[in-house]
Amino acid sequence: MKKLLLSIVLAGFALGVKAQPAADNTFFWSVNAGATIYQHSGESQVGLPSGGLYLGRWLMKPLAFRLAVDADMVPSYRQTGSASSLFLFGSAEFMWDINATFFHVYNKNFLYPIPVYPLIGLGVVYRPEYEFDGGTVGSENDFQAMLGFNLPVRIGTKWDLFLEYKCFFLPQSFDGSRGDNFMHNVTLGLTHRMTNDPFHRHTEFESRNTQEDWFVGFGAGVSFSSFEFENAGNLDARLYNPTPEIIVGRNYSNVWTIRFELSGFLARERAIKELVVSPDGASFSEELRVGKWYAFNSLHTDFMVNLSHLLNFRRGVKWNFLPYMGAGPVWRYQAKPVFTIGADAGFMARRYLDNLGDFYIDLKYIIVPPRVAGGTGPSGSIFGVGYPMLTVGYLHNFGHSTTRYRMPVNSTIN
Numbered sequence: 001m002k003k004l005l006l007s008i009v010l011a012g013f014a015l016g017v018k019a020q021p022a023a024d025n026t027f028f029w030s031v032n033a034g035a036t037i038y039q040h041s042g043e044s045q046v047g048l049p050s051g052g053l054y055l056g057r058w059l060m061k062p063l064a065f066r067l068a069v070d071a072d073m074v075p076s077y078r079q080t081g082s083a084s085s086l087f088l089f090g091s092a093e094f095m096w097d098i099n100a101t102f103f104h105v106y107n108k109n110f111l112y113p114i115p116v117y118p119l120i121g122l123g124v125v126y127r128p129e130y131e132f133d134g135g136t137v138g139s140e141n142d143f144q145a146m147l148g149f150n151l152p153v154r155i156g157t158k159w160d161l162f163l164e165y166k167c168f169f170l171p172q173s174f175d176g177s178r179g180d181n182f183m184h185n186v187t188l189g190l191t192h193r194m195t196n197d198p199f200h201r202h203t204e205f206e207s208r209n210t211q212e213d214w215f216v217g218f219g220a221g222v223s224f225s226s227f228e229f230e231n232a233g234n235l236d237a238r239l240y241n242p243t244p245e246i247i248v249g250r251n252y253s254n255v256w257t258i259r260f261e262l263s264g265f266l267a268r269e270r271a272i273k274e275l276v277v278s279p280d281g282a283s284f285s286e287e288l289r290v291g292k293w294y295a296f297n298s299l300h301t302d303f304m305v306n307l308s309h310l311l312n313f314r315r316g317v318k319w320n321f322l323p324y325m326g327a328g329p330v331w332r333y334q335a336k337p338v339f340t341i342g343a344d345a346g347f348m349a350r351r352y353l354d355n356l357g358d359f360y361i362d363l364k365y366i367i368v369p370p371r372v373a374g375g376t377g378p379s380g381s382i383f384g385v386g387y388p389m390l391t392v393g394y395l396h397n398f399g400h401s402t403t404r405y406r407m408p409v410n411s412t413i414n
Helices: 002-019 098-104
Strands: 027-040 043-061 064-072 087-094 115-126 131-132 135-137 142-153 159-169 181-193 214-224 240-251 256-268 272-277 286-289 292-307 317-333 336-351 357-367 385-398
Touching: 002 131, 027 064, 043 087, 043 181, 064 115, 064 181, 087 142, 115 159, 115 317, 214 256, 214 357, 240 385, 256 317, 256 357, 256 385, 272 317, 292 336
Parallel strands: none
Antiparallel strands: 027 043, 027 181, 043 064, 064 087, 087 115, 115 142, 131 135, 142 159, 159 181, 214 240, 214 385, 240 256, 256 292, 272 286, 292 317, 317 336, 336 357, 357 385
């Protein structure tokens, strides 16, 4: 799963580069420094310093992608006093320009009316080994997700000063913790843009009117509660469940689409094989104990690339093929609710029906921290727990849909 996520991230970055006009250099890099608050097991520790280094690119006017490396010096769960440990974070992050999405405004020195760029990211965290009470605490690495915001102020033709907040969601057991586990970074930094006009980020066939190219969708299908795909062929494990979904999104150009999707609803914990002794005690047999049923939801933001129009927009193309990746909050309903961040990747095939509607088939995989699903799979890997889903549904388009389909030049409309 690590290799799959890395491949999707690199492919998305490469497609973003390819989808931009050659003369429109929208790369940027950032550096920042500040402090961190580490919350774990009901306690809090303050650490100094905290810093990061980022390389990014505006894929289109409302959306940027960046690769981020963050480092924090803060006491570990087992440390007290002035002792600190190093925590390293590697993330793939998306940055959203709300003003360009909804208000279509030109921002000068200060963003308005919404002064921040929301951030969402996914990656890994690493803590090296350290000495504690005469012994050695081994190194750890794990899955992490991030939510935050970036507040930029333009101070030069190619420079921004920014205040940034990030909340890293860590697994509950990471670093020996015994409960909710968060790392809060507050930093000041500088961004250098390769062009002095960062708000002129138009691609060909990009939607120009904020009221156009929106859609909603409704679908249903089947999901599988996967623990490294164990018992995928065994229906007695009851790991297959019906799953509905609700979609709201927009086609920003002939290449880029962003959607918000609510998925999930039903799942089961891992089915375990147990040895059962016969009534006379003379023999043993293996029986499958079905896992506990539970309800959950995943609200993920997906960034989609339209392969059908990637190289050039072609009129009359009714099938559109869109690989995508995304992330967002995941929560499980129970006496003590579980709330965390998950990531997803998938492939949608969308078929034009008429000016208002599309039929779609969607295959996705939502990866979640094991505590959402009640545990890990056979190997214990944190990347092996998730929900493959296959759904079909209908998309209803609002206003003009100039970016998804155009009639051939010589066609007639009945």
